Amino acid sequence: MKKLISLxxxxxxxxxxxxxxxxxxxxxxxxxxxxxxxQYRSGTCWDFATLGYLEAEILRKNGKTYDLCExxxxxxxxxxxxxxxxxxxxxxxxxxxxxxxxxxxxxxxxGICPEDAMPAPGSLTGDSLANFKVFFPELExxxxxxxxxxxxxxLNRFTTEEQAPLRNKAPKSNWQExxxxxxxxxxxxxxxxxxxxxxxxxxxxxxxxxxxxxxxYVSLTSYTHHPFQQWFVIEAPYKWxxxxxxxxxxxxxxxxxxxxxxAGYTVAWGGDVSxxxxxxxxxxxxxxxxVPTQELRQEQWDNxxxxxxxxxxxxxxxxxxxxxxxxxxxxxxxENNPYKGTWYMSRDYIALNTTYIFVNRNALPKGxxxxx
Numbered sequence: 387m388k389k390l391i392s393l394x395x396x397x398x399x400x401x402x403x404x405x406x407x408x409x410x411x412x413x414x415x416x417x418x419x420x421x422x423x424x425q426y427r428s429g430t431c432w433d434f435a436t437l438g439y440l441e442a443e444i445l446r447k448n449g450k451t452y453d454l455c456e457x458x459x460x461x462x463x464x465x466x467x468x469x470x471x472x473x474x475x476x477x478x479x480x481x482x483x484x485x486x487x488x489x490x491x492x493x494x495x496x497g498i499c500p501e502d503a504m505p506a507p508g509s510l511t512g513d514s515l516a517n518f519k520v521f522f523p524e525l526e527x528x529x530x531x532x533x534x535x536x537x538x539x540x541l542n543r544f545t546t547e548e549q550a551p552l553r554n555k556a557p558k559s560n561w562q563e564x565x566x567x568x569x570x571x572x573x574x575x576x577x578x579x580x581x582x583x584x585x586x587x588x589x590x591x592x593x594x595x596x597x598x599x600x601x602x603y604v605s606l607t608s609y610t611h612h613p614f615q616q617w618f619v620i621e622a623p624y625k626w627x628x629x630x631x632x633x634x635x636x637x638x639x640x641x642x643x644x645x646x647x648x649a650g651y652t653v654a655w656g657g658d659v660s661x662x663x664x665x666x667x668x669x670x671x672x673x674x675x676x677v678p679t680q681e682l683r684q685e686q687w688d689n690x691x692x693x694x695x696x697x698x699x700x701x702x703x704x705x706x707x708x709x710x711x712x713x714x715x716x717x718x719x720x721e722n723n724p725y726k727g728t729w730y731m732s733r734d735y736i737a738l739n740t741t742y743i744f745v746n747r748n749a750l751p752k753g754x755x756x757x758x
Contacts, residue, residue: 411704411712411730417652418445419701422727424720426515429482433459434718435697436489439654444596453501457573462492468529468565470626472557476533480526482518483624486654486744494600497589500582505574521572528568532561604758605631607742608639610684615757622694631742632758636680640737642750651749652701658739659696668723671732678738694741704730
């Protein structure tokens with residue numbers, strides 16, 4: 387199946403690439419959002435997309451525009467990732483990646499601050515935007531050294547007689563201070579308090595002032611290796627926080643997505659943008675003849691053709707010249723594409739390549755709300 391689809395893509399996409407590059411769209415629905423950001427050389431799409439989603443939620447609720455601080459989330463979340471790794475005795479992933487759940491959990495526990503309450507991304511490393519090229523390898527070395535006394539093993543890390551000497555007997559008593567120092571060095575310290583529009587806040591009081599109910603947000607997914615109408619933790623490397631998603635058939639998931647957009651709610655989207663059906667020109671679509679069935683979704687997930695590798699913000703609907711439905715999607719790679727940072731992703735593409743959607747439960751159909 388994989389080879390057949392790949393050949394179809396090569397044939398059909400190559401034939402239509404020139405036309406696709408000049409594609410035009412008619413907007414059907416466009417929900418207000420905040421400006422396009424650039425994650426630059428950092429694996430923080432999950433952070434930029436989810437904060438962009440929450441900024442859009444605030445816009446929807448009270449019309450106020452905020453620029454929330456991605457590096458505050460990075461600081462707190464990477465420290466949580468280190469704690470998880472150590473508590474798992476190294477049987478976990480040290481990762482730049484994450485999910486929408488990470489942002490919600492950080493804000494719930496630690497709060498949030500506006501962008502200008504911390505050093506600008508990249509400024510502590512002499513760059514103009516976030517650049518983790520030096521930062522993250524150093525952080526990974528620091529964290530792995532807590533568990534492994536000769537660095538992280540390259541292969542199977544299950545304890546064997548040969549590997550036993552590699553593992554430290556216990557973590558150092560001050561290991562959290564060492565890890566936090568590396569994080570602060572590259573992204574800046576999280577402020578204890580700051581002034582915003584003449585009012586002094588702590589990160590927690592500022593989060594409370596935003597008017598968001600963090601319990602409103604749920605993750606929906608669609609796979610057949612778990613029962614439908616049940617919660618489960620998606621088995622993906624970047625989902626290290628182990629928060630569950632609610633499993634429903636793909637037709638029901640797409641219906642929930644459409645109804646949310648129609649009702650004026652944006653939706654955070656996690657899925658695949660690196661497979662056969664991905665185009666870098668701000669477009670994502672399936673060739674004619676490829677049908678996004680439940681079975682194909684599962685097959686591509688199980689054979690790794692489809693992975694969870696990116697998070698973006700869906701904020702509207704459009705039609706192409708042939709009347710085919712697309713979504714307006716805000717990316718976090720700056721404005722360097724023909725659509726100034728927006729992607730146009732076909733409905734079929736979304737149906738096939740979605741790992742999960744993150745949505746306000748109040749935007750869901752009543753029947754689904756009752757299930758949750």
